[in-house]
Amino acid sequence: MKELKHLNKYFKKYWLKLLVGMIITVVAKIFQLVMPSYVQKSITTVENFIKGEITQELAKERLLEFILIIIGAALLSGFFTFLMRQTIIYVSRYIEYDLKNEIFDHYQFLSLSFYKKNRTGDLMNRISEDVSQVRMYTGPALMYGINTITLFACIIPIMFFTAPTLAAYTLIPLPILSVLIYQISKVIHKRSTVVQEYLSTLSTFTQEVFSGVSVIKAYAIEPQINEELKALALEGKQKSMDLAKVNAWFFPLMILLIGISNIFVIYIGGQQYIKGEIASVGVIAEFVLYVNMLTWPVAIVGWLTSIIQRAEASQKRINEFLKERPEIINEVDEDTPIKGKIEFKNVSYTYEDTNIEALKNISFTIEEGQTVAILGKTGSGKSTILDLIARLYDVDSGKILVDDTPIKKLNLTSLRKSIGAVPQDAFLFSDSIRNNIKFGNDKASDEDVIQVAKSAVVHNNIIEFNKQYDTVLGERGITLSGGQKQRISIARALLKDPEIYLFDDCLSAVDTETEETILNNLQKASKAKTTIIVSHRVSSAKNADKILVLDQGRLLQTGTHEKLNSVEGYYKELYLHQLSEKEN
Known part of the structure; x- marks a missing residue:
């Protein structure tokens, strides 16, 4: 249960409510234990009346008293059981709420690279299905576990005090049951982990299908997708059935062993009564009630084991993500106001997941309030520059300065609040x-x-x-x-x-006339603001204060539209090509 230790901080947080719940549980079980002893007293009273040891009036009086006590104890036990659920189950919901918030906060804290390595469906499954499994451990498992311990702690001593030999025979099946539970629980743990992991696979598949439904319809591949889902569902069903088959052993074994205990009670108890070792048939009835009261606690041990094993498998998956550390760390606590000057000094960056070197020794300066356009072919590193400015990634080598301060020495929240990004x-x-x-x-x-x-x-x-x-x-x-x-x-x-605008080819889906209008409006709105426009179109760049031309991660050309258009190179070729397309 080492993975579940993560939840101890929540148990400490709600310790008072849990303590109250535990006390209420014990009180509820104590009232429940009143019934067997008074059933025994009732049967003994009837025996004494039959033997002529007491009068009919006294027998009626005692029976009425005992019945009222049994009814009163049952009502009180029911009332405290209700209170028990209101405390312990409520705590489990509070813990579920806290754990979901912890996971979600951590998700937001993690770097962008984390989301490139993990699928959305898996992330969603861990914060929903896995947390639900963990809640069962913090609520129902805890509640029924306390129930079971309380009943065992109370009933077994009473049984040995009342009739030691009969109690010993009655409890013989319990050690056997414990060994069986231990062996089966190990198998359950392994199969629970497999089931939970497969649920993530299924969630990921369905999430991607729903997100890409327009493409699926456009290609008319609904039957193919349906077959893939069927195959996944069948495999998932098989894994769940493998788990269910193991779980299915619990209740039949427990009922069998409890049945054997009842047989021992009746047979051994009957012989002892005949021999005079037991004073009353009521003791046998009392033991039958005790055994049946133990039926559910003993049976629940298997269910609790299954819940705990599932919860640990789920918490292990949750802990895997909670142990992830973000690559981008805010190293400055105090706010750092941003004005807008940006400088790249010999910056290089390689994407970890693809090993593509996006930028190679790039250097340039953007003054506060300048509008700079970045042009280049697909994959030339244009968008990477914007990501590095927003510090979605950290550079491999070189420096990025904002307002002449290394970007890592700026408060991360202040930096990103000063940026208006359009992807x-x-x-x-x-x-x-x-x-x-x-x-x-x-x-x-x-x-x-x-x-x-x-x-x-x-x-x-x-x-x-x-x-x-x-x-x-x-x-x-x-x-x-x-x-x-x-x-x-x-x-x-x-x-x-904001102080800095980052426009990443955000006019690619509009016509040239609308683009011209928007650019004019942007020029007015972003006046005195640092603006960086990434584009494939020269029309988006020609009015910029400075134009950067990239190719395969290297800076090829720098200058104004007039300067770059006056020399042979990539920019002039692109301008003439797009001009001829417009005329045609």
Whole structure:
């Protein structure tokens, strides 16, 4: 259970509620134990009446008293059992809430490279299905475990005190049961781990299918995907059945062994009564009740074992991610105001997952308030520069300075709050258009939202929708065109009003006329702001204060549009090529 030690901090947090729950559990079981002894007394009273040792009136009086005590104890036991569930099960929900928050906070804390190595479905499964399995350990398993321990601790001494020989025979099957549980639990642990891991595989597959449903429909491969899901589901069913087959041994074995105990009670107890070693038949009845009271606790041992094994398998998977350390660490606690000067000094960077060298000894300076365009072929390292400025990755060699300060010496939150980034693949949330734009500044007014939408040339499209700015978008903005998603992302960045704008080929899905309008609006909105525009089009770059031309991670050319267009090179070739395309 070493993996479950991670939960000890939560048990300490809610120790008082758990202590109250444990006390209530013990009280509930004590009231439950009243019934067998008073059943024995009731039967003994009837025997004494039959033998003529007591009168009918006294027998009735005693029986009525005993029945009332049994009913009262049962009601009190039920009441305290209800309170027990209200405390311990509630604590398990609090722990579930805390654990989910811990995992989610850690997910957000981890670096971008972590998400490139792990699938979304697996991440979701660990924070949902795995946490649910762990909750069963912190709630039901704990509650029934205390129940079981309390009953064993109370009933077994009472049985030995009442009739030692009969108690010894009655409890013979229990050690056998313990050995069987130990052996079976080891198998359960292994198979539980396999099942939980396979659930992640299934979640990942379905998540990818739902995300890519438009592609699936476009290629008409629904039958193929369905067959793949069937194959996964069948394999998952087989793994679950392997686990279920082991679990299925528990209850039959327990019922068998409890049945044997009952036989011992009746047979051995009957012989002792005949020999006069037991004073009353009521003792046999009392023992039968004790054995049956132990039936559920003994049976629950198997269920508890299964829950604990599943919980440990799930917590182990959770701990694997919680032990992950982010590559990007905030080394400065105090806020560091950002103005906007950016300098790369001999920067090189290689992507760890692909081993592609994206940048090779790059050096350049962007002054505060300048607009700089970065051009180059696909894979030339343009987007990597933006990622490094936002410190989504750290450089392999060289230095990045912001306001003449090494980027690692800046507060990470301050740096990213000062940046308004628009990625090439615009991401929109399943929320209203208004809230998607206000994601950059949730305190902005509706007038501000409309103003930035106009600057991004998307206002006219929005007001054509039935609910206009209150239109709720599908997942990832699937209800919008590519150009509309890009322009809403631009509006979001403009509303944030940061010190640095990073536009990563964010006009690729709009026509040249709309692009020209947006660029003019961006020039006004980003005045005195450091702006970096990554593009494949010369039209997006020609009005920039400086243009950087990249090729295969190297800086080929630097200068203004006029300077670069006056010399032979990549920029001039690209400009003439795009100009001829426009004329045609």
